[in-house]
Amino acid sequence: MAIISCPRCAKKISDKSQSCQHCQLDLTGMSAEKKHHLAVQSLDKKIQGALNQSMLALILFLAGFCFLYFWALEPDGYEAIVSKGMIAIGFLWYIYARARLIYLKRKN
Incomplete structure (x- = not known):
């Protein structure tokens, strides 16, 4: 076994x-070919999820960047702190999603 x-x-x-x-x-x-097809399909779904997360993280990062630098925000105001948080979270999430994507593609 x-x-x-x-x-x-x-x-x-x-x-x-x-x-x-x-x-x-x-x-x-179930044939070996069908099992392989299901495994590839599952991996493709995970890769697509990682790509979607990467795009959402990039949007969050860019939104925070735009709020901070294109709006006239006070440097120590609430909005500036929130936009800096958006930048930090978006950046870290993007790095995580890309690392996960590299891992999943190597697994393939």
Whole structure:
């Protein structure tokens, strides 16, 4: 008995199990080609999610930058602090999303 990854959810299951206990995927009679197709489809979905997060983080960063530098905000005002927070969170989120994307593409 070996431990394998589920083709759909990528969680660990037994190779003897008839279905995945996590996502209820029926594994009986499934060909290797179909399992590979499901695994690729699952990875593509994760990559698309990372790309979407990257875009949202970039929008948050740019919105904070625009608020801070194109509006006449007081340097110590509430709006300036919020826009600086948006810049910081957007930047860190973008770096995280891109690192996750690199990890997922190497996994492919």
